[in-house]
Amino acid sequence: MSGEWLANTYLVADELGGHAVLIDAGGPVGPLLDMLHRGQFTLTHVLLTHHHHDHVAELDAVLERYPGTPVLIHPLEREYVPAATGTMEPGVAIETGALTIEPLHTPGHTAGMLSLLINGTDVFTGDTLFKGSVGGVRATGHTTYEDLRSSIMDKLLKLPPPTRIHPGHTDPTTVAHELEHNAFVRIWRGVDPEGSEACTALGEPATLVLLGDDYDGGHKAWVRWPNGSDDIVPGSQVR
Numbered sequence: 001m002s003g004e005w006l007a008n009t010y011l012v013a014d015e016l017g018g019h020a021v022l023i024d025a026g027g028p029v030g031p032l033l034d035m036l037h038r039g040q041f042t043l044t045h046v047l048l049t050h051h052h053h054d055h056v057a058e059l060d061a062v063l064e065r066y067p068g069t070p071v072l073i074h075p076l077e078r079e080y081v082p083a084a085t086g087t088m089e090p091g092v093a094i095e096t097g098a099l100t101i102e103p104l105h106t107p108g109h110t111a112g113m114l115s116l117l118i119n120g121t122d123v124f125t126g127d128t129l130f131k132g133s134v135g136g137v138r139a140t141g142h143t144t145y146e147d148l149r150s151s152i153m154d155k156l157l158k159l160p161p162p163t164r165i166h167p168g169h170t171d172p173t174t175v176a177h178e179l180e181h182n183a184f185v186r187i188w189r190g191v192d193p194e195g196s197e198a199c200t201a202l203g204e205p206a207t208l209v210l211l212g213d214d215y216d217g218g219h220k221a222w223v224r225w226p227n228g229s230d231d232i233v234p235g236s237q238v239r
Contacts, residue, residue, distance in 0.1 A: 002026050005054035006169045006216055012099065012118060013041050019097025021045045023116060023124050024168065027058035033065050044096040047088065048073040049126030049168060050110045051080035052139065059083050074105070074112030077141070088114060104155055108148025109135035115156060122164045129156050129165060130215040131173035134184045136232045138202075145230040153188055170215040183212040184222060199223065200239045201231070211235055 001008050011032040013020035020041035022032065025048070036043055043066045049055060051073065063069060063083060072094075075087040088094065090105035102117040109127040113135075116124040127135040129152050137148050156165070161176035178185055186192040187210060199208040199221075206223040209230070214220040219235025 001170065002028060002054065002057075007054040008166070008168055008170070009058075010124060010166060011035055012122075013039065014096075014098035016040065018042070019044050019099060021047055021096060021099065021101065022062060023047050023166075024049055024055040024126075025057070025059040025062050026055045027061070029058045029061050033062065036066075042097075043069055045069065045094065046071045047094075047101065047116055048077075048081065048084070048114075049116065049124065050074070050113045051077040051141065052110070052127070055126070055168060056081055056083075074103075074114050076112030077110065080141070090114070106151035106155055107143045108137050108145070108151050109139055110141040111143050112141075113151070115151075117159070117163075120160075121162075122166060123156065123159060124166045124168075125156060126168040128152060129178065129182075130167040130169055131165070131171045131178070132182055132213045133215050133220050134182070134212075134232060136220060136234065138231070138233055145232055148232060149188060152185065157185065167215065183210055184220075187222075201233055202237050206231075206238075208238060211238065 007026035009026050010023040017040045020043050071084045072086050072088045073084045078084045088103040090103050094101040104115040106113050106115045106128040113126050137145050159175050163175045165173045194209045197208045201223040210222040212220050221233050221235045221238045224230050
C-alpha cells in the first residue's frame with residue numbers, strides 16, 4: 001500500500017515457482033518485485049483496474065525489471081496509459097498457470113473500471129467498492145451514480161458471500177461483510193432509511209442522504225440534487 005495515496009498494488013500467484021500477475025502498479029512495487037524474484041515466479045501480466053495515477057504511478061518501474069510484460073486495461077481506458085500493450089474484455093477470462101481471471105466491468109468511478117475475479121474466490125475491486133465505503137463518481141473519467149450502484153449491487157455483491165474483496169485502497173473485506181455493514185449498501189438494500197437533511201454539496205444546495213465512512217478515515221457523501229439525481233461526492237465538500 002502506498003503511503004501517499006493508500007492505494008494497493010497486489011501480487012497474485014498460483015504456487016512457488018509458478019505463474020503470477022500484478023494488479024495495478026501504484027507502488028511501492030519494489031517489495032513485490034523482490035518477491036517475484038525470491039519466489040521464482042513468472043510474471044505473465046500486469047492487470048490494471050483503471051487508469052488513475054495512483055494505480056499506475058510505478059508501472060514503468062515494473063517494466064524496467066520485467067520488460068515486455070503484457071499490460072492490460074479496459075478498452076475505454078487504454079489511451080490514458082501509454083505503457084498498456086493490450087486490453088481486457090469483460091467476460092473473457094485470462095488463464096495463466098492455475099489462475100483464472102475474469103474481468104468484470106464495474107463502471108462508475110471511471111467508465112472502464114474493471115474488477116478482477118480470480119478463481120471464483122477473490123475479487124479485486126479497484127475504486128468501486130471499499131471496506132465500509134464506495135467509490136466516488138466525481139473523479140476524472142467518471143460515469144454516474146446509477147452505474148456505481150449497479151456495479152456494486154448487481155455484480156460485486158451478487159458474488160457468493162464468502163468471496164474475499166481486495167479493494168484498490170486499504171483493507172480487505174468480504175461480500176458478506178459489506179452486505180451487512182456497509183452503510184451505503186444497507187440503504188440500497190432497504191435495511192436502513194435514507195437521510196433527508198438539507199446541505200450544501202460542492203457549493204450547491206442538496207439533500208444529504210448519507211454521510212458515510214471513507215477508506216482514508218474521512219467521509220464519503222451520498223447527496224441528492226434538487227432535480228432528483230443522486231451523486232457520491234467527497235464528504236469534505238459537504239456542509
